[in-house]
Amino acid sequence: MHVLPGILLSLALMSVALAPAQASTNWPTPPTVVDTNPQVSGPLTGGTADHRKFEILQKPFASGPEVTKACLSCHTETGKHFMKNIHWTWDYKDPVTNQQLGKKYLINNFCTNARGNEGMCAQCHAGYGWKDESFDFTNEGNIDCLVCHDQTGTYYKTPNSTGNAACSVMFEGKPAIDLSFISQRVGLPERANCGACHFNGGGGDNVKHGDLSSALKSPSRALDVHMSPQGLNFACTACHVTKNHVWAGSRYDVIAKDQEGQGKPGQRRDVATCESCHGITPHQSGSIEHRKLNHHVASVACQTCHIPAFARGGVATMVDWDWRTAGKTKDGEGYHEHGYTQGNGQERYTYKSIKGNFTYAENVVPEYAWFNGQMHYTTIDTRFDTNAQPIAINAFDGSRDDIRSRIWPFKRMHTWLPFDTGNGTLVYTHLWGDDNEAYWGNYDMGKSIARGMKDFGLPYSGQFGFVETTSFWPITHMVAPKEDALACRECHSQNGRLATVEGVYLPGRDRNYWLDLAGVLLVSGTIGGILAHGLMRRLLRKHHKGENH
Amino acid sequence: MATRRVLIFSIFERFWHWTQMALIMTMLITGFAIHGLYVSMPFDTAVTLHTLAALALLALWILSTFWLFTTGNWKHYMPTAEGLGQVLRFYSYGIFQGERHPYRKAYWRKHNPLQAIAYLALKLVLFPAIWVSGLIYLFYFAWGDVPFAAAGLGWVALIHTATAYAILTFVVIHVYMLTIGHSFAAHVAPMLTGFDEVDLTPEEEAYLTADEPSHIR
Numbered sequence: 001m002h003v004l005p006g007i008l009l010s011l012a013l014m015s016v017a018l019a020p021a022q023a024s025t026n027w028p029t030p031p032t033v034v035d036t037n038p039q040v041s042g043p044l045t046g047g048t049a050d051h052r053k054f055e056i057l058q059k060p061f062a063s064g065p066e067v068t069k070a071c072l073s074c075h076t077e078t079g080k081h082f083m084k085n086i087h088w089t090w091d092y093k094d095p096v097t098n099q100q101l102g103k104k105y106l107i108n109n110f111c112t113n114a115r116g117n118e119g120m121c122a123q124c125h126a127g128y129g130w131k132d133e134s135f136d137f138t139n140e141g142n143i144d145c146l147v148c149h150d151q152t153g154t155y156y157k158t159p160n161s162t163g164n165a166a167c168s169v170m171f172e173g174k175p176a177i178d179l180s181f182i183s184q185r186v187g188l189p190e191r192a193n194c195g196a197c198h199f200n201g202g203g204g205d206n207v208k209h210g211d212l213s214s215a216l217k218s219p220s221r222a223l224d225v226h227m228s229p230q231g232l233n234f235a236c237t238a239c240h241v242t243k244n245h246v247w248a249g250s251r252y253d254v255i256a257k258d259q260e261g262q263g264k265p266g267q268r269r270d271v272a273t274c275e276s277c278h279g280i281t282p283h284q285s286g287s288i289e290h291r292k293l294n295h296h297v298a299s300v301a302c303q304t305c306h307i308p309a310f311a312r313g314g315v316a317t318m319v320d321w322d323w324r325t326a327g328k329t330k331d332g333e334g335y336h337e338h339g340y341t342q343g344n345g346q347e348r349y350t351y352k353s354i355k356g357n358f359t360y361a362e363n364v365v366p367e368y369a370w371f372n373g374q375m376h377y378t379t380i381d382t383r384f385d386t387n388a389q390p391i392a393i394n395a396f397d398g399s400r401d402d403i404r405s406r407i408w409p410f411k412r413m414h415t416w417l418p419f420d421t422g423n424g425t426l427v428y429t430h431l432w433g434d435d436n437e438a439y440w441g442n443y444d445m446g447k448s449i450a451r452g453m454k455d456f457g458l459p460y461s462g463q464f465g466f467v468e469t470t471s472f473w474p475i476t477h478m479v480a481p482k483e484d485a486l487a488c489r490e491c492h493s494q495n496g497r498l499a500t501v502e503g504v505y506l507p508g509r510d511r512n513y514w515l516d517l518a519g520v521l522l523v524s525g526t527i528g529g530i531l532a533h534g535l536m537r538r539l540l541r542k543h544h545k546g547e548n549h
Numbered sequence: 550m551a552t553r554r555v556l557i558f559s560i561f562e563r564f565w566h567w568t569q570m571a572l573i574m575t576m577l578i579t580g581f582a583i584h585g586l587y588v589s590m591p592f593d594t595a596v597t598l599h600t601l602a603a604l605a606l607l608a609l610w611i612l613s614t615f616w617l618f619t620t621g622n623w624k625h626y627m628p629t630a631e632g633l634g635q636v637l638r639f640y641s642y643g644i645f646q647g648e649r650h651p652y653r654k655a656y657w658r659k660h661n662p663l664q665a666i667a668y669l670a671l672k673l674v675l676f677p678a679i680w681v682s683g684l685i686y687l688f689y690f691a692w693g694d695v696p697f698a699a700a701g702l703g704w705v706a707l708i709h710t711a712t713a714y715a716i717l718t719f720v721v722i723h724v725y726m727l728t729i730g731h732s733f734a735a736h737v738a739p740m741l742t743g744f745d746e747v748d749l750t751p752e753e754e755a756y757l758t759a760d761e762p763s764h765i766r
Contacts (some may be wrong), residue, residue: 056562116713290599295690400699493585505702508585508592512707516586519714526718530725540645 005483039235041188052184061179064128071145079140083243086127089137091115092252099377101252107380107426109393109415109469110202111355116452119161120146120432125195131161146179148193149186154178162434164441191227192217194236203355204348206311207318210364210411210478215313215344239277239321241269247307248272254373254474256301256398257406258533274302274479299504301371301406303476305486309363310411310475314344316514320359321415324466327443328353334443354431355442356416366409366475368498370398378469380458383424386467390414391426393471400503407501418445420453422461428452551754555747556764557659559738562622564614566740572609573716580713593648603683610676616701625660626669633662640729650730667719675716682709 019042051057082088084300090283091102094147103121105113107321114121122130127142129135136142146155158171183381195217203207206215221228226239240247249272258273261280269276280297283290293520296305311317329335339350340360351357378384384391393413398405420427430452431439446464453460492508558566581587581597617623635651640663640667643651652661660668684691685705692698727736739745744766749757757765 272590288600289593292593292600297691298690298693380617403694488596489588492583492592493588504699505706507583507706508588510703510706511584512710515707515711516716519711519717522714522718523721526721530721534725534728536645541647 013391026426037229037233039188039190039233039238039273041235041237045049051186054184054269057180057183059180061183064146064179065141066182067179068141068143068145069295072140072142072143078245079143080465082139082143083140084244086252088143090125094252094375096374097376099379101377101379105379106377107393107417107428108202108208109417109471110208110318110415111431112323112417113380113428113452116428116430116455117432120159120163122160123157129160146182146186148189150182150193151190152182152187153189153192154458155182159432161432163432164434164438168490169295183324188235189237190235197296198236202318204318204447208413209473209477210310210317211307211473211475213311213313213317215315215317216477219298219313219478221481222484223480224478226479231481235426239272241272243270251474252375252518254371254375256371256373257298257404257409299400299406301408303474303479304368304407304409306368306479306482307366307409307475308480308484308486308490309365309478310409310478311362311364314342314362315346316340316342316348316362317364317411318358319361319364319411319413320357321355321413322357323418324352324356324416326353326356326439329443353443365535367412367472368407368409368501369396370400370402370405370501370503371396371408371410371474372402372405374398378426380426380428380456382426386419387423388419389469390470393469396472407498409475413471413473415469415471416466417469418449419467420449420461421460421463421465423459425459426467427460427464428458430455517541551749551751552653552746553749553754553757554744554766555656555749555757556743556761557654557745557747560743561616563740563743565609565616568609569606569613572602572606573720575599575608577713577717577720580710584710584713591731600687603680603687607680608682610680626665626672628666628669629662631662633666635760636661636663644729654727654745656747656749656753659745659747671716671719675712675719679709679712679716682706682712 054074056073061067063071086092086102089102090104091100093099094101098506103113111117111121118125118135119131122135126144126147127135128144129142144157147157154175155177156174158174168181195212195214198209199205199212199214199216200207200211206213212286216224216227219228221230225231226234232238239245240249247512248270255271255273256388258271258275259280261275262277274282275297281294282302283293289349332351336349336353337351338347340348340358342360343362348360350359352361376395376397378391378393378394378395398408418427419425423441429439429445430437430448436445437447437451439445442448446462449464450462451458486497489508490496492506494509496509498504498506504510579590579595579599579602582590583592583599632652639651650661682705686702686709689698689702693702695701695754712714727733729737754765
């Protein structure tokens, strides 16, 4: 009797919770075909051991943690290293603002909060079994090595806890994982390993970042000159250099202006900045144009000119999300609506009962602003003025006068988020769970918020509304080949890309209206005077015939 | 007193004049492209040409200033009030009556009083203003970090642009002046051949005929 609505709901949930198009694009990780063109992972190139020859891996494993135990028996220090990184901790304290950041705590203006929803969200935690506060962050046996190091494309993850009854359907019918087979074929992470989570942030392909999409698994040279197999074929770690399982480059701690550059030979690879490879005078022909461009390096981020648009390559990004419309049902069941076909032909949902309405965009021209790398987040305990909408989920610092600042490109995300109208705070929503309060399945936002706040001892007035929010995503991937870099006039013109950027005199954009008026009047007045003078000469000459002059 | 055709613009002067003409036109065309008065020229092309032409022009000015002082030709540019009234009266009145231009070129005075003042003002006010402001602009990368640098650059650009309008105005008048008196071609010819009609004293005529026969026709 209830089979059909149940299937509809499960389909709806399936598409949302993972990639919207199809859940299977998330996992497995790398392509299963043999890699004849290995990706470049930076200085660590591997190849010193063939894991198929390790005796400890030549046995069946009953669970992931058993594999981890085998890994750590040789890689003896790796567990200690790994447990310090953000893929494990989901915890970052801003050393300047002292704000408690990290996925474990933050609210974003996509799927709102991971906290309390770890059973679902922590599929992207590099560990096994995080479903609630009881997870042991000190047990290195809980580390998931394979999710990053699988080279077979047969590894995948499932939620750590049961969601609403219908949700479990979406994870059924997958092939069994041969852990022994995978463990003997591990290698350095490829783009698809990292991309399994990072391409799908916000609940689907390229939803969150705009510059990180599944198109980067095998991008054309035009899409990404570094990552393209026709180009340098960089894995993520070629730039996000790794030491002791800690990666350079983070949106919590952005180096907006690297003034050190390459360093001395062999000395420097500790950051993910463009300058750490290209130096701080990257345009090298010595021409006037290149010299002038090198002067721009002090004030314009490389990304500003070299990433002409984001969400390229046929995969759209989400630019607007409206939670106000979530919760509509048909015959008591959730549903979804198609409404957007992206460049690569895939359909994207524009409405889902569990999330609300979405707006997508492709080939988006970024917004530009001075940015010094410092973010200020609106966290769960931030009380804001509800009249000062939109609320910036992450505001940022920067100005012409700040030596650490440069003009950066950003994706702006606009979202109507649920909030506590009584206290003027954002809220944790309880989305995932096999209970009658989880929003995904029950569609009651009030109950979902009450539970989400209560679970963490947070004040909730009992009244919720929706607040306009924005978040800003510095754009840094999808670097185009140099021939596709912006032409100067894109900015050096009136109503150009930098039309609203303050603190600079920008030739071609800026001019003094009165000076130009006076100048044009002077020149045209002079020409007018000359014409009058010449005309008089011609007319009066006729009165004085016989004279030549 | 005899009127003879005498070499008054040496090869260097003619080279200087026409090179300067080409460079100033390049500067004006590319400069107003950079300023954004028109956008059909690519910005990078405009900046490259503007910078190269500026450096060439600067070198030419250094060379010509050296030449002016070592050869004594600076004397042609000394301002004088003598005859100025007559020239002004001619341009504003006499010219319409079909009068003849009151000024006669002398061997050591090839510019009329109005020309001398105009060229002197160009050399002492407009040119220094544009190249000082231009160099400060060109070297912005070296002082861009001082306080209020961006606002300062705005003022530098203002002076630079204002001077450019003034120079363009000069160019327009300068070209129009070639149509006054003899034909346009007749006015341009001396700057091509070097020779023009000059009132010579008997001593000058004798000197040139005897010692510089190639300078007199």
